[in-house]
Amino acid sequence: MENKFSKNAADSIRLQSLLFIKDNFDDLTSEKIIFFKDHDFDSIPYFLDTITSESSLRSIISKNKLSYHSLFVRDSKILTTEFLEQNINSAVSQWNTFPWSKQISKDIFLNYLLPYKVLLEYPSGWRTYFQKQYQDSINKFVRNGEEDTDKVNASIIAKLYQSINYSENAFKLTKNPSLNEILAIGKGECYTLSHLFVYANRSVGIPSTIDIVPLWGSRNGSHATEVFYRKIETNPNEYTYSFKPSKGSFLNRPAKVFRFSFKKVNVWDDSIKALIEPQKSYIPEFLKSNHLLDVTDQYADVSNLKYTFLNRQSDKLAYICVFNYGQWMPLFYGRITNSRFAIFNKMSKNMLYQVGVPEGSSYKFVDRAFILDSSGKMIYSEPNTNVRIKIKIQKINEGENSWVKANSKYALSILNKKNYWEVVSVKYCETDSVLNFDKIPSNSFYRLKEIGTNHNLERIFLCKNDKIIWY
Numbered sequence: 434m435e436n437k438f439s440k441n442a443a444d445s446i447r448l449q450s451l452l453f454i455k456d457n458f459d460d461l462t463s464e465k466i467i468f469f470k471d472h473d474f475d476s477i478p479y480f481l482d483t484i485t486s487e488s489s490l491r492s493i494i495s496k497n498k499l500s501y502h503s504l505f506v507r508d509s510k511i512l513t514t515e516f517l518e519q520n521i522n523s524a525v526s527q528w529n530t531f532p533w534s535k536q537i538s539k540d541i542f543l544n545y546l547l548p549y550k551v552l553l554e555y556p557s558g559w560r561t562y563f564q565k566q567y568q569d570s571i572n573k574f575v576r577n578g579e580e581d582t583d584k585v586n587a588s589i590i591a592k593l594y595q596s597i598n599y600s601e602n603a604f605k606l607t608k609n610p611s612l613n614e615i616l617a618i619g620k621g622e623c624y625t626l627s628h629l630f631v632y633a634n635r636s637v638g639i640p641s642t643i644d645i646v647p648l649w650g651s652r653n654g655s656h657a658t659e660v661f662y663r664k665i666e667t668n669p670n671e672y673t674y675s676f677k678p679s680k681g682s683f684l685n686r687p688a689k690v691f692r693f694s695f696k697k698v699n700v701w702d703d704s705i706k707a708l709i710e711p712q713k714s715y716i717p718e719f720l721k722s723n724h725l726l727d728v729t730d731q732y733a734d735v736s737n738l739k740y741t742f743l744n745r746q747s748d749k750l751a752y753i754c755v756f757n758y759g760q761w762m763p764l765f766y767g768r769i770t771n772s773r774f775a776i777f778n779k780m781s782k783n784m785l786y787q788v789g790v791p792e793g794s795s796y797k798f799v800d801r802a803f804i805l806d807s808s809g810k811m812i813y814s815e816p817n818t819n820v821r822i823k824i825k826i827q828k829i830n831e832g833e834n835s836w837v838k839a840n841s842k843y844a845l846s847i848l849n850k851k852n853y854w855e856v857v858s859v860k861y862c863e864t865d866s867v868l869n870f871d872k873i874p875s876n877s878f879y880r881l882k883e884i885g886t887n888h889n890l891e892r893i894f895l896c897k898n899d900k901i902i903w904y
């Protein structure tokens with residue numbers, strides 16, 4: 434292909450596109466689904482594009498006594514010259530054709546419009562599929578000279594929702610579903626649907642990718658959203674272009690946000706791997722990538738947190754953790770310098786954190802949890818038994834399934850100065866959404882947990898001037 438594109442000066446951008454892909458895809462892998470008969474590990478071919486719903490997929494698996502598993506294969510082993518050439522030709526054509534593509538620079542085109550996939554899913558013919566789906570709508574936008582990607586995006590996403598549904602508990606064959614898997618099942622959670630929306634955007638010439646919140650930090654769970662190249666008003670009659678979620682979509686109080694980049698960023702190879710023994714040390718899976726851009730500062734007020742250890746550390750890397758479903762989980766890393774301090778870059782303020790260091794294949798904590806406040810100062814739980822307060826509370830967290838329930842028993846705990854949760858009061862709830870505690874030590878971090886359950890939905894909170902502040 435290089436020789437083919439090099440012969441014609443008009444093919445310069447196609448040659449640059451090919452070289453860009455070659456320079457950045459050598460470490461990429463794709464998740465492939467394998468079907469096989471029960472008790473027989475010889476794989477059998479099965480094509481998801483022949484399936485039209487989750488129920489039919491489940492029926493086929495059951496009726497034919499199929500089992501399945503996924504494996505990752507290197508993109509360099511599965512991509513064909515024909516596939517790459519078709520992808521490049523289509524992407525270049527879109528960039529040169531649509532009126533809303535005028536503001537797209539070459540760098541934006543290469544990283545967010547040209548790529549044949551988002552990151553880890555198996556490559557598919559999504560460009561051709563969506564071009565056929567949206568041909569009439571796009572032709573109309575082109576005839577009208579439309580330049581606003583918001584309007585184009587809103588139109589294609591609305592059409593998508595006519596055939597695809599959101600479901601937190603949708604059946605999945607792979608963690609990183611391809612187009613064929615998504616269409617076969619017909620529904621998905623935020624991460625799955627974000628892939629679909631990126632495909633749809635790119636197929637009509639709108640640069641797009643996915644921003645992920647690995648762990649919220651301010652609530653339980655994680656999130657993903659597609660972002661696309663939009664015209665953003667910065668001041669009255671002043672505009673800039675940047676990647677943002679669609680109107681009405683928000684990432685409210687994330688501890689960290691990362692953007693999938695086809696172009697290598699090399700944080701894993703150049704930074705993290707040099708600080709640990711990859712085969713022996715714990716590291717969150719999502720950080721084992723050279724294709725993540727830290728864009729937290731585009732969503733939150735951040736600080737480069739310098740953390741000083743109480744005792745000297747022999748490790749080279751530290752973890753900063755957030756509270757998630759009842760436990761502290763590593764979210765990001767910092768390099769330990771002079772055995773005494775670590776810097777964690779772009780950490781969201783008004784967030785609860787705890788710092789740990791590697792311990793074999795796991796990690797251990799080195800000091801107390803703290804809140805990084807709006808000024809960048811670390812605030813600790815300092816229970817004051819001399820000043821006691823009343824706490825009136827209705828919920829165990831800010832999210833769903835959170836209201837306190839009549840006839841249920843709850844334990845209120847404080848985080849003591851030794852960093853342990855200490856139960857200070859136990860009460861039965863007599864009325865839904867009403868629970869009162871008296872004579873509780875002030876100036877503490879608190880947690881309200883329903884006794885006899887293990888769902889771990891509770892969140893940590895403060896009580897200031899009779900107001901509950903959730904973390």
